[in-house]
Amino acid sequence: MSEGDIDFGNIVNSSFNARNIYKELIVKCHPDRFMPDEEKAAVANDLSARIGKCRNDIKQLEKLKQEAIEKLNIDI
Numbered sequence: 398m399s400e401g402d403i404d405f406g407n408i409v410n411s412s413f414n415a416r417n418i419y420k421e422l423i424v425k426c427h428p429d430r431f432m433p434d435e436e437k438a439a440v441a442n443d444l445s446a447r448i449g450k451c452r453n454d455i456k457q458l459e460k461l462k463q464e465a466i467e468k469l470n471i472d473i
Contacts (some may be wrong), residue, residue: 404456411455418462419452425473426465440468 426444431437444465451457462473 407454407456411453415453415455415458418455418458419448421473422448422458422462422465423452425471426469431469437469444469 423445426441426448428438428441428445431441444461448458448461451461465471466473
């Protein structure tokens with residue numbers, strides 16, 4: 398798929414499923430949950446910002462979910 402192509406499958410899938418994963422991720426990755434550990438809080442802050450930017454893109458949210466599991470060692 399080239400850069401100009403539109404992924405209609407992702408659009409449709411995101412329309413129905415992105416909201417739930419967004420809500421789950423934004424709660425689990427909130428920086429305040431990691432405050433005693435400044436390093437993890439910084440990672441959570443970055444992830445939360447990126448989650449907010451792609452709140453309607455299920456493919457990107459799935460990637461961020463994996464990143465959160467790996468970097469923050471959380472169970473989602």
